Amino acid sequence: MELRAAKKISHTQRHWREIFRTVRAAEWWEFKLGPILATIYATAFLLRLSIISLWPLLFLVLVALTACAAYVSVINDFTDRADDLASGKTNRLVGKSSSFIATILALCILSGVVVAIYWRRYPLLLFLYFASWAAFTLYSFSPIRLKKRGGWGVLADACGAHLFPTLLAVALVYRWTGKPFDAIWFVSVGVWSFSFGIRGILWHQLNDLHYDERINLRTFARTHGITWLQRLGNFIIFPIELAAFAVMLWRTRCVIAITFVGFYSLLNFLRKRLCGSNFCIVMPKPKFHHIVMHEYYEVFFPLAFILASSTQHAPDAIILVVHGLVFPKRWRTTVIEIALMVRGLWRIGRSKRVPIREQ
Secondary structure: HHHHHHHHHHHHHHHHHHHHHHOHHHHHHHHHHHHHHHHHHHHHHHHHOHHHHHHHHHHHHHHHHHHHHHHHHHHHHOOOOHHHHOOOOOOOOOOOHHHHHHHHHHHHHHHHHHHHOOOOOHHHHHHHHHHHHHHHHHHHOOOOOOHHHHHHHHHHHHHHHHHHHHHHHHHHHHHHHHOOOOOOHHHHHHHHHHHHHHHHHHHHHHHHHHHHHOOOOOOOHHHHHHHHHHHHHHHHHHHHHHHHHHHHHHOOOOOHHHHHHHHHHHHHHHHHHHHHOOEEEOOOOOOOEEEEOHHHHHHHHHHHHHHHHHOOOOOHHHHHHHHHHOOHHHHHHHHHHHHHHHHHHHHHHHHHOOOOOOO
């Protein structure tokens, strides 16, 4: 009896693991959802709200955006199957049955419809939510297939993956409180998330460049020179992203978030000096590298506003534990790297000590 129950649990675990792998959750769960929740924390801090009082909203955002992100992953792989096979790129739907694919898509769409029904009386929320789904549907499916239409594909990806979901998160907090929108906050969040999204898709396309060249796929990265793309990312998109984020920090007056920017800069300096780490903005590097600001957005951005909010609303400290459990991978990696660098600095300092001679 116990053996049968253990086998059933093992089979269920394998089944869910296969679903997670199929929807590519490891590629977007922390990278995309973490900063969006951090934006909710920052908006709550700006409005002097307790973060923990927003827990139903946080849960709903996770459900809504998880359904959308899973849908995006599946339709991208589904519509890319022929191209991926021709280019030699891994496609997670190869070998999967039609019924398996249809079931996952049905679950995603059904979840999205339930959320949309819940938001049916709020046109702005519905627009921003459906816009994310629409952007990637147009990005993936023929005959439009914006992925093959240069700059339109970049805009669709940046809007669907970052701009619309992040603005949705901000709009939800304001709807929850019934307070009028802060135009400066809304615009700065929009510019930041859009720029961050453009930088992300440029990195992705440059990383896949050798695959796309094999099948002559006309992505934005293929229709423009690498040098031009680097200049675009390094000297236009990234500065705009940083400027918008600076406005966000200025608007919240969050000293902890600003302090963490300095700590993050020091951390990267030590990574370079002690570990020889490479850093990139849009152009992937051949060796292990860090994409500038990604770690800050995933770890220090949410941490700063949870800590700041906890000084005003003590129960918000619980969110620190919950957030760490929901998004553990990047936090764990950062803590380990900090510990290793502290140990490295301690060893360097110890080796430079001059022993005192006995008199």
